[in-house]
Each structure stands twice: as structure tokens, then as C-alpha cells.
Amino acid sequence: MNGRKEFAAILFAAITILALAIVPTGATAQIAPPTVSKTVNPTDIVLLTEETTITLTIQGTGSEWTTSVPIDVVFALDSSGSMGWNDPSGLRKTAAKSFVDKLNSTTDQAGVVSWDNNIDFTQTLTNNFSLVKSKIDAVDSSGGTDLNVGLNAAISLLDTGKQANSSWVIIFLSNGQGTYSHSTAVVAANKGYTVYTIGLAISPGSTAESNLKDIANTTGGKYYSSPNATNLDAVFNDIYKEVVTSTIPHYVDVLEVTQSYIIDESSFNVAPDNVSTDQVTGETTIVWNNIGLLSGDGDPDLSADEIVTLSFKAKSSKSGMNLDVDVYGKAKVNYKDSNDADGGSVLIPQAKIDVKSARWLKQDAIAELEAINTTSKQAQHDINKAIKLIKESLNPALWVDDSRLDPKHGHKVFDREKHAVKELLKIVEERGKHADAAIVDEVKTVIDKITKADELLALIAITDAKNAEIVDPKFEKKVEQEIAKAEEELAKAYQALGADNPDKAIDHFKLAWKHAQLAIKFAQGLC
Incomplete structure (x- = not known):
């Protein structure tokens, strides 16, 4: 065979193979995407300590048989x-x-x-x-x-x-x-x-x-x-x-991806098939596979009359207003057709939360005290004194950021808060003597908010201590000892709260914070 004929034979074979590979398949129907909604409740929580419930609702769609494709x-x-x-x-x-x-x-x-x-x-x-x-x-x-x-x-x-x-x-x-x-x-x-x-x-x-x-x-x-x-x-x-083709989505998988600061995902109403946290980004991916099986009929489809609700609780390690819960674009619902071929995906909508910091809680406490209306001069005097003390605790010189105190002078915040709580406890304890009975519950709410703020300050300090890099190994044991003491004081604070002694609880929160600060100093080699 000469070169020209050999080339022609090879070219013919290549064209033949290509022609066999390109086989028309006719048209296929578009699978109707499920409808996805998302809510959070409550929409405002306290940093690290309070949970919100995140709820995903996935509603099926499409018709069983359609001739939408000619x-x-x-x-x-x-x-x-x-x-x-x-x-x-x-x-x-x-x-x-x-x-x-x-x-x-x-x-x-x-x-x-x-x-x-x-x-x-x-x-x-x-x-x-x-x-x-x-x-x-x-x-x-x-x-x-x-x-x-x-x-x-x-x-x-x-x-x-x-x-x-x-x-x-x-x-x-x-x-x-x-x-x-x-x-x-x-x-x-x-x-x-x-x-x-x-x-x-x-x-x-x-x-x-x-x-x-x-x-x-x-x-x-x-x-x-x-x-x-x-x-x-x-x-x-x-x-x-x-x-004809079913436009009902089948084999529907939910991939919820939460932001790195959304933490402690738990209390799932339906156990997910997988939960994993990316060690680099900190994002958590929660996967539920084939949720059509949860709709009650045992089929892998999710038709228009079928709704699946998935919920779980979570906390936030970041404070701020209007924070995203999801990593939008990564959180999605994937679905297939009845033949297990890819049908498409729907992005899970974003939900927002407000996460209150310690400073935010104290500001709330002031606003709530200022809104209390009482006819008792003594009660009003106690309230005014508490407001003054809380405002002193908000002195910017005592704070590093909204949830962290100055290591040297931060203890003064706890002292001011303790005295503020003592003033408010007078109203609660002397109920019926000089206070309007109607304001007692309002005052208790403010006391709870103040102690929650101080708890938060202690918790974040302990977390910072645990995450601190130890520059000199000889201080490692000291760091561990101070963290252990901080956690002991934290436990005592919770006992005091359980015994309805918020002022004593604040003392223990302060001690927990102090031990955490010492642990950080040892870690940094400053002691």
C-alpha cells in the first residue's frame, strides 16, 4: 500500500469511528426542580451559648407523565x-x-x-x-x-x-x-x-x-x-x-453547607447520611441522600404532593448582625430523573441571623432598664444605679473587642456587673415592699442578660486559652492547669445560677476569666 492509500484508509477508519460515536438520542424532558425554602428560629441568638433551629423545606414538583417533549x-x-x-x-x-x-x-x-x-x-x-x-x-x-x-x-x-x-x-x-x-x-x-x-x-x-x-x-x-x-x-x-417522560425529580439529595462560624450542628430531626467539616475552610457539609424515601410512600421520587422537612440546631462563634448561615452557592439540592440521570440542582436559599456579643447584651440590658416604668422611687433609684454601673462596665478602655476584655483591666467589668445585679436584686427580693410587682419579671430578664454576658466573656477567654500557641514547652503544664481552674470556676458559676445566686455566679465567671488570662500569658511566655 502506498503512502497516499494508507493515509486514505486511516482517514476513512477515523471518520467511521467518529460517525459511530455520534449517535442522536432525540429530546429529553426537563425535570421540574423541587422548591426549597429555609428558615431560622429564633433569628437572634447569643454568641456561643444559644441555639437557633435551621429548617429546610423541600417540596416536590412536576407531573407523573408529561408529553412536554414532542x-x-x-x-x-x-x-x-x-x-x-x-x-x-x-x-x-x-x-x-x-x-x-x-x-x-x-x-x-x-x-x-x-x-x-x-x-x-x-x-x-x-x-x-x-x-x-x-x-x-x-x-x-x-x-x-x-x-x-x-x-x-x-x-x-x-x-x-x-x-x-x-x-x-x-x-x-x-x-x-x-x-x-x-x-x-x-x-x-x-x-x-x-x-x-x-x-x-x-x-x-x-x-x-x-x-x-x-x-x-x-x-x-x-x-x-x-x-x-x-x-x-x-x-x-x-x-x-x-x-413519555416523568418531570418529577427523583433521587433528591440535600447538601447543606454552613459557614465556618456556624457550630455545634446537632439535634437533627432526620439523621443525615454524612456530616463533615473542612479542615481548611471550617465549613460544615451536611448530606441527606434520596430524601424522597422520607415522604412516606417509599418511592425515590418527590412529587408535587410530597414535602420533606429537615431541621437541626446550631450555634454561632461569630457575633454580628445579618450574618449568613449558609455558604451560598455550595448549599444545594441535587436531583435526577427516573432513570438515575442527572436532572439538575437548586441552590438552597440564604437565611440570616443576628448574633449578640457580650457588649451587645449589656447595651440591651441598659435599654430594657431605661424602658421600665415604675411608680416606686426606691425601685427607680435602684434601676438608675444599675444603669450607671453597666455603663461604666462598657468603658472602651476595658474592652479589646465586643466579646473580649483588656487582660489587665477587664476584671473591672465583672465588678461593675456584680454591683449592678445586686442593685437589681433589691427590687426582686423586696417585692411587695416598694417595687411594683409588674416590673419584677422585667428586672429578672435584665439580670439574666447581664449574667449571660459575663458567662460569654468567660467562655471566650477559655476558648482563646485553649487555642493559644504555646511558645515555650516548659509552660505547657501551667497552661493546662490554668485552663482546668478556669473550667472549675465556670462549673461553680453554673451551680450558683442554678441556686438563683447571679451575683455569686458573676464572681465565678470573673475567676474563670482570670485563670484563662493567666493560661494565655503562660502560653505566650509572659509569666
């Missing part, structure tokens, strides 16, 4: 003589016409092939369904059986009349063994034509059945056995459900 279907009906006794009442024709009645004349087309050992007649693809049904009625029962003849004629009708964006389907019905070549089915498959075959009164395991199964398997269709003609209506209905 269908081009050819009815290739056996008209051999044996049909005279296998289908004497022409039930194959009745079932085919019932199928036609389900089609949409504005989008779909149908054609007919009447075949035996020859072609009796064909009807080209048309949306004139009255004409199609009259042609179906004209199918007779005479002649032999040649499957290749009937299948080739059906292929030709699709070749010449199919729509570019349609599903291309052949319904091929036969009741006997006849001439058949596998290559005929390969031609249909390479053109993207799906063939559904029906064996009427054909013996299981026979060559006739094997031929029809081969056609269906080769083209991606399905073989149906109909022992007698009375089964044909059900068979055609089942094929209709196969041909």
Missing part, C-alpha cells in the same frame, strides 16, 4: 394471516388507537406501518390523528411474517418525517417467527430510534420471542409479552408511560 411514534403492526385467530377482534388496533388519543396534536406525530412478509401500506408521520386511526383500522390479517420488512419501513418513516427535538419511537407488534437480522435493529439504534416490541401469543423462550427481545434490547426499548389480545390495552398503556 413524540414521533410509528405503529408497526403485524398484519400476517395468523392475526386472524390470535387477534380476531382487532384489539391490537383498538389499543394502538387508544395510544394515539393520548398524543398532543400540537407537538406530536404518529405514523403507521402495516406489514407481514411485505408492506401492505404505510402512513407517514402526521399530526392528523383521525387519519392515523383510520389507517390503523385498515390493518388486515393476511400474509407471512418478515420482521426486517416491517422494521425497515418504520425506520424509513422516522428518517423522512421525524422532528429534530422529538423522542423517536417505534412500537413493533408481532405474533410469529419470521425473517429477522440483528443488523436491522443496529440501524435503528444508531439513528437514536427506540423500539418497544410486543410479542402476541408467542411462546416464552422461542426464537420469535428472542428476536423481539433483541430488537428492544439493541435499541434501548423494552419487550412486552402479551399472552393474548386482551392484554394489549394494558401493554400499550405501559409503553405510553415508558415513552
Whole structure:
């Protein structure tokens, strides 16, 4: 072989391979995306110590069967003589016409092939369904059986009349063994034509059945056995459900991704399939797979009448207003079609929370005290004194940021808070003497807010101590000892709160904070 001929042979082989690889598949339906909503409750929480409940609601959508994708279907009906006794009442024709009645004349087309050992007649693809049904009625029962003849004629009708964006389907019905070549089915498959075959009164395991199964398997269709003609209506209905496409999302997976500062995700109403935290970004991914199974019917779909609710609790390690809960764009709901092929995804909407810091809580306490209306001069005096003390605790010189105190002078914040609480406790303890009974509950709420702020200051200091890098290993034990003492004081503070002694609790929160500060100093080698 000379060089030119060798190059031509290689080029022809390459083109042939490429042509075989590019096989049209017809149109597929768009799967309807589920509807996803998200809420948080409450929308405002306290840093580190309070939880919010995050709730995802996923509602299914779509319809079970839709012809939103145009269908081009050819009815290739056996008209051999044996049909005279296998289908004497022409039930194959009745079932085919019932199928036609389900089609949409504005989008779909149908054609007919009447075949035996020859072609009796064909009807080209048309949306004139009255004409199609009259042609179906004209199918007779005479002649032999040649499957290749009937299948080739059906292929030709699709070749010449199919729509570019349609599903291309052949319904091929036969009741006997006849001439058949596998290559005929390969031609249909390479053109993207799906063939559904029906064996009427054909013996299981026979060559006739094997031929029809081969056609269906080769083209991606399905073989149906109909022992007698009375089964044909059900068979055609089942094929209709196969041909048209369900737009209901299936195999729906939820991937919730929370921000790095959203922590302690827990109390799931439905146990997730996986929870993982990225060690680099700190983002947590929570996965629920195939949530359609949770809808109650045990199916992997999520139809319009099915709703799945997923919820969990979480805290925040970051304070601020209008903070994002999700990592928007990463948090999504993925879904597939009924054949387990990718259907798309929906982004989970964002939800926002306000997270209060220690300083924010103290400012709230002041505002709430200033709003209290009392007729008791003594109670008003105690309130005014408490307000003054809380304001002194907010001196910027005592703070590093909204949740951290100056290591040297921060203890003064706790001292001011303790005295403020003592003033307010006078109102609570002397209830009925000089205070309006109506304001006692309001005062208790403010006391709780103040102690919550001091708890927060202690907790963050302990967290900072645990995260501090120890510059000199010789201080490692000292760091551990001070953290342990801080946690002991924290436990005592909680005991005091449980015994309804908030002023004593603040003393222990202060000591916990002090031990944490010492741990940080040891870690930094400053002691």
C-alpha cells in the first residue's frame, strides 16, 4: 500500500469511528426542580451559648407523565394471516388507537406501518390523528411474517418525517417467527430510534420471542409479552408511560453547607447520611441522600404532593448582625430523573441571623432598664444605679473587642456587673415592699442578660486559652492547669445560677476569666 492509500484508509477508519460515536438520542424532558425554602428560629441568638433551629423545606414538583417533549411514534403492526385467530377482534388496533388519543396534536406525530412478509401500506408521520386511526383500522390479517420488512419501513418513516427535538419511537407488534437480522435493529439504534416490541401469543423462550427481545434490547426499548389480545390495552398503556417522560425529580439529595462560624450542628430531626467539616475552610457539609424515601410512600421520587422537612440546631462563634448561615452557592439540592440521570440542582436559599456579643447584651440590658416604668422611687433609684454601673462596665478602655476584655483591666467589668445585679436584686427580693410587682419579671430578664454576658466573656477567654500557641514547652503544664481552674470556676458559676445566686455566679465567671488570662500569658511566655 502506498503512502497516499494508507493515509486514505486511516482517514476513512477515523471518520467511521467518529460517525459511530455520534449517535442522536432525540429530546429529553426537563425535570421540574423541587422548591426549597429555609428558615431560622429564633433569628437572634447569643454568641456561643444559644441555639437557633435551621429548617429546610423541600417540596416536590412536576407531573407523573408529561408529553412536554414532542413524540414521533410509528405503529408497526403485524398484519400476517395468523392475526386472524390470535387477534380476531382487532384489539391490537383498538389499543394502538387508544395510544394515539393520548398524543398532543400540537407537538406530536404518529405514523403507521402495516406489514407481514411485505408492506401492505404505510402512513407517514402526521399530526392528523383521525387519519392515523383510520389507517390503523385498515390493518388486515393476511400474509407471512418478515420482521426486517416491517422494521425497515418504520425506520424509513422516522428518517423522512421525524422532528429534530422529538423522542423517536417505534412500537413493533408481532405474533410469529419470521425473517429477522440483528443488523436491522443496529440501524435503528444508531439513528437514536427506540423500539418497544410486543410479542402476541408467542411462546416464552422461542426464537420469535428472542428476536423481539433483541430488537428492544439493541435499541434501548423494552419487550412486552402479551399472552393474548386482551392484554394489549394494558401493554400499550405501559409503553405510553415508558415513552413519555416523568418531570418529577427523583433521587433528591440535600447538601447543606454552613459557614465556618456556624457550630455545634446537632439535634437533627432526620439523621443525615454524612456530616463533615473542612479542615481548611471550617465549613460544615451536611448530606441527606434520596430524601424522597422520607415522604412516606417509599418511592425515590418527590412529587408535587410530597414535602420533606429537615431541621437541626446550631450555634454561632461569630457575633454580628445579618450574618449568613449558609455558604451560598455550595448549599444545594441535587436531583435526577427516573432513570438515575442527572436532572439538575437548586441552590438552597440564604437565611440570616443576628448574633449578640457580650457588649451587645449589656447595651440591651441598659435599654430594657431605661424602658421600665415604675411608680416606686426606691425601685427607680435602684434601676438608675444599675444603669450607671453597666455603663461604666462598657468603658472602651476595658474592652479589646465586643466579646473580649483588656487582660489587665477587664476584671473591672465583672465588678461593675456584680454591683449592678445586686442593685437589681433589691427590687426582686423586696417585692411587695416598694417595687411594683409588674416590673419584677422585667428586672429578672435584665439580670439574666447581664449574667449571660459575663458567662460569654468567660467562655471566650477559655476558648482563646485553649487555642493559644504555646511558645515555650516548659509552660505547657501551667497552661493546662490554668485552663482546668478556669473550667472549675465556670462549673461553680453554673451551680450558683442554678441556686438563683447571679451575683455569686458573676464572681465565678470573673475567676474563670482570670485563670484563662493567666493560661494565655503562660502560653505566650509572659509569666
